[in-house]
Amino acid sequence: MTLRGTTPVSNEFFDKRMADLSASAIRVYLKIVRNTWGWRDQNGKIKERDWISHSQFGNVGVSSRSVTKAVEELLGFGMIRVTDDHGNSLSDPNKRKHTKRIFYAPIAHNTAERAYNNEKNDQNKAESSPKPPQNLLSTKAISLQKYRAENTQGSERVSDGQRISQIMEEEQRKQIKRDGWLYK
Numbered sequence: 001m002t003l004r005g006t007t008p009v010s011n012e013f014f015d016k017r018m019a020d021l022s023a024s025a026i027r028v029y030l031k032i033v034r035n036t037w038g039w040r041d042q043n044g045k046i047k048e049r050d051w052i053s054h055s056q057f058g059n060v061g062v063s064s065r066s067v068t069k070a071v072e073e074l075l076g077f078g079m080i081r082v083t084d085d086h087g088n089s090l091s092d093p094n095k096r097k098h099t100k101r102i103f104y105a106p107i108a109h110n111t112a113e114r115a116y117n118n119e120k121n122d123q124n125k126a127e128s129s130p131k132p133p134q135n136l137l138s139t140k141a142i143s144l145q146k147y148r149a150e151n152t153q154g155s156e157r158v159s160d161g162q163r164i165s166q167i168m169e170e171e172q173r174k175q176i177k178r179d180g181w182l183y184k
Contacts, residue, residue, distance in 0.1 A: 007038030028070040049105035
């Protein structure tokens with residue numbers, strides 16, 4: 001399944017890692033993921049790594065000093081790989097300090113993430129064989145009640161727009177009633 005205009009971020013990141021990371025580290029990680037796994041070439045192959053400058057991280061609201069700390073944090077968790085032009089590791093901050101171009105790459109920790117990243121490489125095979133539709137479950141923990149409102153025919157389902165209008169009218173009536181209490 002290909003979702004255009006989206007960037008894959010593993011569930012592990014949301015379920016296990018995000019709670020342990022600072023806000024800056026989350027932003028830096030998501031920028032790295034967007035600039036790598038979020039881009040595909042004409043053949044559908046993802047970018048393995050990307051050169052990202054500190055000013056590009058600034059576009060997501062992270063200062064240069066915070067980027068340095070966030071990169072250290074992400075390296076400590078083993079979530080990213082930092083290299084130079086030739087692919088040499090730059091896990092040492094002193095080496096990064098004197099390098100002109102620093103390349104960042106997220107590290108796929110689970111098989112589902114790696115499978116998604118390789119999916120585009122097998123796209124031609126997938127297009128030739130139809131897949132059955134997925135039966136997706138709701139992510140809501142509770143079911144929402146179906147709103148019904150009174151109309152001239154009795155109780156009947158109404159559109160969202162009609163229901164919003166009804167709620168707004170009811171709130172206006174309540175406010176008028178409250179305003180009347182102030183002047184008595």
